[in-house]
Amino acid sequence: MYELADSFGIHRTTVSDHLRRQCVRLRGHRMTGSEIDQAAALYQAGLSLARVGERLGFDGKTIMNALHAKGVRMRDSHGRER
Secondary structure: OHHHHHHHOOOHHHHHHHHHHOOOOOOOOOOOHHHHHHHHHHHHOOOOHHHHHHHHOOOHHHHHHHHHHHOOOOEOOOOOEO
8 A cells, every 4th residue: 555655656545545446455354244154154165264265355364263253163174173
């Protein structure tokens, strides 16, 4: 954000305003309840945390934290429930 602002000689909030108008998801976006529900369904259908994250636009660690907070049982790296 800061680099873009410097490159174009504008304020960083102006950059973020332009990005939001173009429907670009900015970092720091928190998962909504429906996104967490969707992540849980995808994960329980067998997708990895990384794949769920790719589909929803979040990091796998963010997905893991959200699912853990929701009480979803996690699998190990071999797909076995913990």
